[in-house]
Amino acid sequence: MRNWSYYLSSCFLVFLLLIIWQIGASTYDKPFILPAPGGILAELWELKEILITRHLPATLLIILIGLTMSIILGVSLAMAMNFSxxxxxxxxxxxxxxQTIPIIALAPIFVLWFGYSIWSKVVVTILITFFPITVSTFDGLKSVNKDLRELMLTMGAGKWAIFHNVSVPTALPYFFSGLKVAVTLSVIGAAIGEWLGAEAGLGYFSRRMMTQFNGAAVFAPIVLLSIAGILLFLLVTWLETIFLKWRKSL
Incomplete structure (x- = not known):
């Protein structure tokens, strides 16, 4: 992990943008259209109980199920394409x-098929996260060093031995790169699904507050979604450092 000082410039830029936003929102003085960051944080604190106890778990469950199924399906398809x-x-x-089909256009169809159940949102999340996992893993499996493969063959290694000892270690960095993209997209997928049809979730709550012209309450769950995406990204990065310790010794 890089030293935290590496991110000081980014933190300063975000802080500067928040100040500009605060001044602009105070000058515009129409919080139902452009709420100030201070107002959003105040609303987030006021709604923390219902957001954290009810809506955040519903969104995280969609993300967890969608990502898990994307990993299983994506890695399986990547392996099948690699072997055949x-x-x-x-x-x-x-x-x-x-990937040329706009997912947001398909989401209402999934609501018709699955209703307001969790599966309409899970399908949207899978469609968004499936592609980067599959393509990245497949590219990793295809990038195996041919000389190393031939060396393993001359030593009498079988197809599965080569796959386990050569292909998998080669593909793991690619897999984690795709997973880091997918984990951030999963938050977007869950929110899109909840916006178009749900009974709970951060996206659903944000849409409901929009109908009440409560700008700060619209942004409050979006802040939580952003935090969830960042934390999930950091979790994947941490797992990457654990599974790829061998790269440090190269």
Missing amino acids: RTVERAFYPILIAS
Whole structure:
């Protein structure tokens, strides 16, 4: 992990933007359209109980289920494409084409299919997070050093031995890179699903407050969503340092 002083410039820039925002919002003086950061924090403190005890757990559950299923499906498909050229030719173009479809346009369809249950939001989260995990893992599996593979073959290693001892270690950094992208997108996916149809969750609460023209309450759950995304990213980064300790010795 880098020293915290590395991020001082970013912290200063964010602090400067917040000051500009505070001054601009105070001058504009229409909090239902542009609430000040101070007002958002005050509203967040006032709503902390209902947001943290009810809506935050609902959103985190969607993120957890969606990410878990994306990892299972994405890694499985990446392995299948790596082992079979037929599977790669069949699925890779579809995988790319799926990213040209705006997910927000499909989300209402999932609400029609699954109702306001958790699964309509989970499907949206999977569709958003599935691509970076699959493509990154597949690229990692394809980047195995050919000389090392041939060396393992000359030593009598079988296909699975090569996969376990060469392909997996090579693909792990790529997998974690894709997972770091996916974990931040999962927050967006959960929020989009909740905005379009839900009974609980931070996205649902933000949309409900928008109908009441409460600008600060609209932004309050968004702040929590951002914090959740940052913490999840840091968690994945921490797991990466644990599973990839061997890179430090290279």
